[in-house]
Amino acid sequence: MLTKEQNELVSQTGPGTQMGRLFRSYWLPALLAEELPENDCPPVRVKLLGERLIAFRDSSGNYGLMDEFCAHRGVSLWFGRNEGDGLRCPYHGWKFDHTGQCIEVPSEPAANGFCQKIKLTAYPMVKRGDILWTYMGPADQQPPLPVWEFCVVPSEQTFTSKRFQESNWLQALEGGIDSSHVSWLHRGDIGHDPLFKGAKGNDYNMGDLAPVFEVVQSDGGLYIGARRNAEDGNYYWRITQFVMPCFTMIPPRGDHPMHGHFWVPIDDENCWAWSYDFHPTRPLSVVERTAMMAGKGVHVVLQPGTYHSAANKDNDYLMDRNKQKLGMTYSGVDGIAMQDASLQESMGPIVDRTRENLVGTDNGIIMARMRLMRAAKALAEKGTVPPGVDLAHQRVRSAAMILGPDQHYKDAGREALTSVLGTPQTTV
């Protein structure tokens, strides 16, 4: 459980909040690169960390991410005209470049310098992998560009999607580090989903429904180890990575690609669930990529032209009680991602954590909250750079492995838990 004050601390990420300041220490996924596919393409509305922004790409290919509203009289620049070196407000023709600088106020003589005094808040935005990343913190504290393995491997080895989720970011993230629910909620899918099935590790998952968690601090966040019984007194370990503030990586199954998420706050009641799959040593097969695009694995079927899932709260997630009864899906909702999202959204926009009763399998969730709260306070009170900013903290991998009873995964799996480009993943 958390106190009301703690729950507010971890849930609120708008400007001026402690958790908001923490989030503003990192490069965060802002858009899929496909949303701004070419120079002079239409601008896109973006809301991140409770700030309404507009994204565009000018004639020179510069990406801009700035305050959505014109500095003149507050018109949304979504109606703007993407013209050459900037975005022009259609109301009175004010024009802003990709840094937010006003470069034309047609009603004012150029010589009086009025437009130089007008500047919208703007954030840097750069392409890395399939994603446009932004940094929304103080300019003098901007960290180096992210080096997450899924976005630096060759493009044929990686796939990224995103999905709108109607819940606070943290209750979504907590699903990503809660390995114990897999044996329940996703039991109908582990054996059938093309991106999960066939792995020996699945048998251990289904054979031991009471995993024991051992959570250890890593430099950037946490290693969340879930231990299940294997043969001959050995243990099957699945080690999930949590890197501050909102990156998770799920252990692989067999030779399937590795996958994971970013859980990025839109505002306090909605978030983007970013989902990636990548294989460290080979291109994704046609079958795998087709499955990902079809919403299998951690991805979803989207409503055409949007990033909203086809199954959603407005249609009761296409709940199928017959499938639930027959055990084809455990909850009655199709697809791993929407099985998670439907339950997380059912908690309400911001779950009341004062009423929860946590148990041993919630160990990772408890420690993740503790790390987040400590880092946010240390940043606010002492200016301490939080974990996860250092690029070394981003060079991580999840892993699945069989270990003897005397071995600890942090020591025995040291290499397996570190990302080294071009080396195989450790999986069962």
Add this chain to the structure above:
Amino acid sequence: MLSESARATTRQEARFRVPYPNSRPRIARLVALDRASEPFVAHLTRGHDRRVFLPLWGGEESTAVAMGRDAGERARALVTALDATDLVVMVSMSGHDNPAASVIADACRLRRVPVVVFVLDNPSRPAAGLSDTLAHLRPYATMLVRAADEAYVEDMLGALRV
């Protein structure tokens, strides 16, 4: 018309959640598995009426589970002590022996009481000591936590409502 799920998950609807408690208070017994961690464990129980300190090392004559006692007597006393216990919390400083762990864990198994084990990192001991401690305690724990500092233990107990 709004779907059932859309209507039920609004902020407005959250106001109508049943406000009454959904769990009963829990009693936890806290045990220091080695002398080095005993002062810390005793400190954790001060001011908390639902955290009961179970001293193994302090030489309190009233403590039938003290390490100096006969093993059988100790085990019987432990099982009795667990009668009104919802959770046992064992704390160990890494690198120390934990001779009591198996006895306590057996008693807990008998009474079906879950066991949370905290292993406190001890920078003055070699890393091998930590691995040994974890390996020794792993079979007994329903939740094994390698804690970087003592504050984590306090926070974790709060999160578990004990």
